[in-house]
Amino acid sequence: MSRPGRPAGPAGGRAAPPQPAPVDPAELVCIAEFAAPQGVRGLVRLRPFTEDPEAVADYGPLYDRTGTRAFRIRITGPHKVGLVVKVDGVDDRDAAAALTGTRLHVPRSALPAIEDDEETWYQADLIGLEVVDQAGAVVGRVRAVHDFGAGDILEIDRPGDRASMMLPFTRAYVPEVSVAAGRMVIDPPEGLE
Structure with missing residues (x-):
């Protein structure tokens, strides 16, 4: 009552x-x-x-x-x-x-708008982007962005039966991101390709 x-x-x-x-x-x-x-x-x-x-x-x-x-x-x-x-x-x-x-x-x-400067994006914007190497060859697509505490890690689905690639999301390994173009360019370390 x-x-x-x-x-x-x-x-x-x-x-x-x-x-x-x-x-x-x-x-x-x-x-x-x-x-x-x-x-x-x-x-x-x-x-x-x-x-x-x-x-x-x-x-x-x-x-x-x-x-x-x-x-x-x-x-x-x-x-x-x-x-x-x-x-x-x-x-x-x-x-x-x-x-x-x-x-x-x-x-x-609900999120603030992002300026169209190609240097700022939400992690959710990266999911699904095509991933190419510096020669323009398709590597795969971004499946997820993980944060295990030491910085962001990209999980990239590769074509065929190949295992996903995990790549540190740093300027050294990802020199170019274009959300507007729907792709990112990577420069993975030797042995990770």
């Missing part, structure tokens, strides 16, 4: 915040990941993938990869892996632990 003047809802008489409408997964860009619980009161460590770590709180609700589950966060402080956040509706360590590993996305339209 709810108290007079309070809406009926979950424990404590608080109404659950309304869920935003689902978002098309094809329109989502990954910007962060829940890392682990922080303490016992439902706080969560967040690993942001944005240039400005605190920008993750500026994009509105964050979505899971399906675009059907939304999360509203509030930054409570810094942490060595990124940030500590409070997630609406997450009030204990068990609920926080259940979020570990969940990648967080926003609709592409």
